[in-house]
Amino acid sequence: MPEAVVMTVPGYWAVLAAVLLGGLAVFAAALDAGLSDRAQGLGGGWGAPLAGTARLLRQRRRTTVAADAVLWRVGNAGMLMGALLMVAVVPLGWWALADLDVGVVWFNAVDVMVWALVWLAGWGANSTHSLVGGYRFLAHGLAYELPLMFALVAPAIAAGSLSVGDVVAAQEGLWFVVWMPVAFVVFLVGVTGFSVWGPSAPALGADIAGGVLSELSGVDRLVFLAGRYAFLAAGAAFSVPLFLGGGAGPVLPGWAWSLVKTAAVLGVLVWLRRKLPALRPDRFMEIGWVVMLPAALLQDLVVALIVVGKA
């Protein structure tokens, strides 16, 4: 059944999607805290994100002199909104909230929105480190965004469609990750990029005292951090229909496979954060455009040739 693999569900299921996304974000935060404590030679730590949430709920909001409050808050809260918009086109097993004709482009549009959000969050505080962080993100964005776009092109060419459902259907028998590994890796780098995560997090770096985060406190900080984990989870979730065969798998139902695969990708991304140093924004461009961009283009070429050869 190659047609209509993904079924659109009514809008109220968005609540479940939000809950699942929140659950994955908490999973990522708990895993990160647990790994962190293990590296320090301590036990436990898994509960730290929840205690941290309680702490930030108790903390007061603060503002700075001549802060651009509206844009600041838009940037902070927008991260969580963006992540929710992103999962709207991600199918859970065989169900999706929206199976747009241009689902892949939708994903891309939302991830480009992060450029504005992180920069606004950095701008609004009217503070040096915060603004430096915002611009660092733009420098990173310039380097990862084009390779990411071309990585998204590969599965779309293979499926001959920009609809996420069609991309899943086209992977029956062989997952795209097998014959487009380069696109998959570039895609994951892009995911860390728009979630400001791990090696792509100099915008929040220790050398600028937390950058975009440096002036955030209380619920503002909580919302920004939650949005960041949610984006990481949403990016990991989108890699499943795009490269990992969607809900396909033995024994378990489709939705379970989607979750298992998402959690696995998310786990790897969280684990990698501790292993890799930050990609310095002044030098990442070199990797982005000299290595990743040509690699993604070559991948697209190979995919296109295979598709033409088959037809």
Place this chain on the structure above:
Amino acid sequence: MGLTDALARYALRATHVLVVEVPGEWRTRVGLEQQMLRRGWRPAWTPADADVLAVCGIPGPALAENVGQLWEQMPGPRVRADIGSLSHVSSALDDAATLLLDTPHHRADAQNRPERPQLPEPHGQSDDDGMDHGGHGHHGEHQSADHSDMGHGGHDGMDHGGHGGIDMAPEGIPLATGGQDRDGLEMDVLHLPWGPVLPFWPAGLVLRCALQGDVVVEAGASVIDDAHHHGPGEGHPAQAPWAAVRCDNAMALLALAGAEDVAVRARRARDALLDGNGDAARDAVTRLHRAVRRSRLLRWSLRGVLPLTASDLEDHGLPMSCLGDAHDRLVSLVERVRAQVHDRGPMNPSGTGAVVWDELPHLMTGLELATVRLAVASLDLDPLPGAREVARA
């Protein structure tokens, strides 16, 4: 009421502490970090994120003023912990925990504070105000610095030598003044101070940078409350094992480079060296050495940061261990520590010369903002001596 208390009690496990290290209190700060780790408390990088302001040692007048400003910037519930010496760390943190749970106290504290943040009073006797994390006093300068395309050039004719008129200072923030950049073009100048309170930074050091775009065009270094200081390296009593200080510095550099797991190894090596457990220390240092040598991405990210040739070293009076770029210096540092814990190195390597902080301005001028912190950390400065110790020496 019950819920509020339960929330407070639960939140206590994740307390974030802004650590202020008075020069000369290196050991106290390290002791504090160890205690924090055991409680699950984590360092805050800025006052915005801090619940506890922990001051290690007794600050001098200028630092005390900075600490006051940091205190004002904390969101609350906020608690200040003054830690006079290493032996007081545990009790001070216990007290801080108790006070953090006192919700009525924090409610009263919140009501007695001004609604809006205020700029520190400008006054002349100390030029060290607002040097915390990009303190508020400098926002205006950067804001206009980043709007250099908005035509501040039009103000050239009425430049008041850096003193903008009242109408030129929205919310009390003076506008930036311009200067010629390295290509001879007019460009706004942002004055950005680093230190004396900054994560992974030599405590008490203040590095003021004048930035045009992201290039440091001018820099000046000083030490806070330095009335009695004659510069480090003049025989102040060794306050901590040499190797442990080196590991602490390596940790700072690695943390700034974002290499978290390797930084944790450096931290564990430092703590093992301080514990005096020879086998554990040797093991931890070996692991650190291996991790630093193996990471190719770390090499890539530290390559080319502040490269120094032999003649540069001579010009600036730097020790041979500073040769090369930041990665070379990191490897050399870890190798010297390894040699020492395996009893192959000199017994008192501190005599081989340390980097003098007053050379920093010359070294930092011309660097880009992204590398300044890495460059400073890679120089492996000795902790600055406290005023008391210098007076004694």
